Amino acid sequence: MTTDAVFSGRFSFEFFPPKTDKGVEKLRTVREQLATRNPGFFSVTYGAGGSTRERTFSTVKEIKQAGYDVAPHLSFGGDDENSVLNLLNDYKQQGINRIVALRGDLPSGMGPQAHLVYASELVTFIRKNFGDDFHLDVACYPEIHPDSATVEKDLAFFKQKVDAGANSAITQYFYNADAYFYYLERAQKLGIDIPIYPGIMPITNFTNLQRFSSMCGAEVPRWISRQLESYGDDLESIKAFGLEVVTDLCETLLEGGAPGMHFYTMNQAEPTLSIWDNLGLENVSS
Numbered sequence: 001m002t003t004d005a006v007f008s009g010r011f012s013f014e015f016f017p018p019k020t021d022k023g024v025e026k027l028r029t030v031r032e033q034l035a036t037r038n039p040g041f042f043s044v045t046y047g048a049g050g051s052t053r054e055r056t057f058s059t060v061k062e063i064k065q066a067g068y069d070v071a072p073h074l075s076f077g078g079d080d081e082n083s084v085l086n087l088l089n090d091y092k093q094q095g096i097n098r099i100v101a102l103r104g105d106l107p108s109g110m111g112p113q114a115h116l117v118y119a120s121e122l123v124t125f126i127r128k129n130f131g132d133d134f135h136l137d138v139a140c141y142p143e144i145h146p147d148s149a150t151v152e153k154d155l156a157f158f159k160q161k162v163d164a165g166a167n168s169a170i171t172q173y174f175y176n177a178d179a180y181f182y183y184l185e186r187a188q189k190l191g192i193d194i195p196i197y198p199g200i201m202p203i204t205n206f207t208n209l210q211r212f213s214s215m216c217g218a219e220v221p222r223w224i225s226r227q228l229e230s231y232g233d234d235l236e237s238i239k240a241f242g243l244e245v246v247t248d249l250c251e252t253l254l255e256g257g258a259p260g261m262h263f264y265t266m267n268q269a270e271p272t273l274s275i276w277d278n279l280g281l282e283n284v285s286s
């Protein structure tokens with residue numbers, strides 16, 4: 001579907017750091033295609049435990065040098081304070097002024113000696129060492145983080161990140177708009193007043209979506225998964241249905257007051273651009 005409305009807000013596009021020269025080259029093209037829509041910023045993911053430290057840094061540096069605002073994702077993983085401090089200083093030197101601060105998930109094979117540091121501790125650490133030099137986004141989970149025992153605990157830990165100094169939050173992706181609106185209501189009742197940007201995952205491939213969703217605790221509603229399943233290998237039908245579903249979701253979110261959106265692009269331009277153009281989005285804030 002295509003809407004006539006023009007929605008405005010903060011819109012951002014997430015990439016992962018490519019592993020190969022071909023991937024780097026492809027991301028340049030994707031970045032330039034997406035840049036034509038004038039997003040608020042790009043962001044680049046980080047493998048907790050430092051597994052992508054250099055690749056995330058070089059991807060961020062290149063995007064910044066090409067003239068765009070960009071936010072590296074960052075987590076302690078198994079790193080010590082000095083190496084995180086050095087990395088933050090390097091980013092500051094590059095003119096980076098926003099960070100997506102996370103606990104992260106350790107890649108398998110890191111061993112039990114590596115321990116994860118809660119995102120609230122990273123936010124506190126950045127504020128202590130850099131004051132307000134960085135705009136800090138944190139993650140939150142309308143369908144509840146998989147490690148959380150209850151929604152109350154999850155929200156209380158989210159509030160900890162806000163109290164530590166987070167400026168805004170980006171959600172895990174979801175396909176049920178009610179989960180987001182209910183989460184906003186609960187957060188507001190706890191006094192959380194920072195903007196909460198829905199994370200949007202375009203649908204392009206059923207197998208990957210299912211695998212990824214079961215790992216990160218995002219639910220693909222039965223009516224969506226059954227329909228996608230029925231298309232088998234017919235990728236065009238999967239994409240067309242996915243575009244319709246996600247456009248509708250975005251429209252509902254923006255009409256309901258979402259302050260913008262963050263797209264998990266998976267380093268592809270076309271799925272995000274199609275949603276963007278269906279919605280007639282306009283970035284107005286950073």
Ligand code: FAD
Binds near residue numbers: 073138148170
């Ligand atoms: P936290 O906020 O630290 O929470 C982690 C869990 O611990 C939650 O269950 C929380 O309720 C609980 N908790 C928090 N504080 C406490 C406490 N004091 N005591 C007990 N329990 C506590 N992963 C990556 O590896 N790299 C990325 O680049 C990346 N980017 C992401 C971007 C976005 C927008 C989102 C939504 C997720 C991203 N992730 C990324 C995934 C994320 O790292 C995982 O979901 C991870 O498991 C949790 O990270 P967090 O920052 O939300 O953790």
